[in-house]
Amino acid sequence: MLKIAVLSDIHGNYPALQKCLDYAINLGIDTFIFLGDYVGELAYPQKTMDILYSVKKQYKCFFVRGNKEDYWINYEKEPTGWKEYDSTTGCLYYTYQNLTENDLQFFKSLSIKEELTFGSLLPITICHGSPRKISEKLLPDNENTYFIMENNSTDYILCGHTHRQGKIVHNEKIVLNAGSVGVPLHSNGKAQFMILCGLQGSWDYEFVSLEYDIENVIADLHSSGLSRKAPYWCKVSENLLRTGKLSHRAVLERAMTLCKDKFGECNWPNVPEECWEQAVKELIYGHLP
Known part of the structure; x- marks a missing residue:
């Protein structure tokens, strides 16, 4: 049986990444698929990149680009x-x-999707968001998702981006979302990845969730100075790491609404800190004005 570890949305969480890799390697897995968003959100990004480069040298690896890589x-x-x-x-x-x-050149070398074939197993498409667009979400019970699946050249799509593990089936085609290694949603603070299992021409899968030292990751936000350089963003990160609830996007959208209400308009990235402060108070601490 062929086993492949599929990891997405690390976002600079190098302890969670190392935990997932160690788990996979201890199972004898020597093939890895990485679905983008390697750094961003958390501290000491070079530690994450060093781990990825080391794995790339030692094992068979496939990488695609995420929306964060496009940002850089x-x-x-x-x-x-x-x-x-x-x-x-x-x-x-x-x-x-x-x-x-070197990091930037590596990101530039990546495509937004790849089609992979392993022996007699069914071919698979790997991407970050969707095979069409790097930031497009493949959501369950969604007509756009079904359209993309129907028009994709392979029966299997592996993706990330939503930070939620899950499976979508439509007309005998399958989307498997590996979740997020670094900042998953609704995971009770556990790191997520997926093991893809190939046997007798078809694929099976296992979603994995692992505990790791979250408090060490949060301590890094402060020791690196990142918590001063992006104060309320990091408060959202702390809450998300510990609880798996409330995305950065949700808090940003609330901060922008507060900005518009107060000043008549709000254009990213010009969101005042006072609006971030109020959004965090409301959504994380439950303190309404």
Whole structure:
């Protein structure tokens, strides 16, 4: 039986990444698929990249690009709009400042999808969001998802991006979402990945959730200085790591609504810290104004 570890949305959580890799390697797995969003959100991104480069040297690996990789590539072309000590873009700026030229060249080398074949097993498509668009979500009970599945060249699609593990079946085609290694939603704080199992021409799968040292990851936010450079973004990160609830997007959208209510308009990335503060108070701490 062929076993492949499928990992997505690491977002710089190197302890969670190492935990998932160790688990897979201890099972004898020597083939890995990585579905993008390797860094961003969390501290010390180079530690994550060093682990990925090491795995790439030692094992058979396949990588695709996530939307975060596009952020770094595009910012290199046009470095405007991001700044330190800003909850909206401080984390993006911090991560970019800690990437190397080698990292950027690696990201540029990745495609947004690959079609893979392993022996006599059914071919699979790997992508971050969808095979069409890097930031497109493949959601259950969704006509757009069904359309993409029907028009995809393979019967199996492996994806991430939503940070939720799951399976979608439509007309004998299957989407498998590996979840998120680094900042998963609704995982009770556990790191997530997937093991793909190939036998007798077909695929089976196992969703894996693992406990790891979350408090160490949170301590890194402070020791790295990231919690000062993106204060309320990091408060959302802490809450998400511990509880698996409330995405950054949800808090950002609330902060932008508060900004618009107060100032008449709100255009990303110009979201005042006072609006972030109020959004965090409401959504995380439950303190209404």
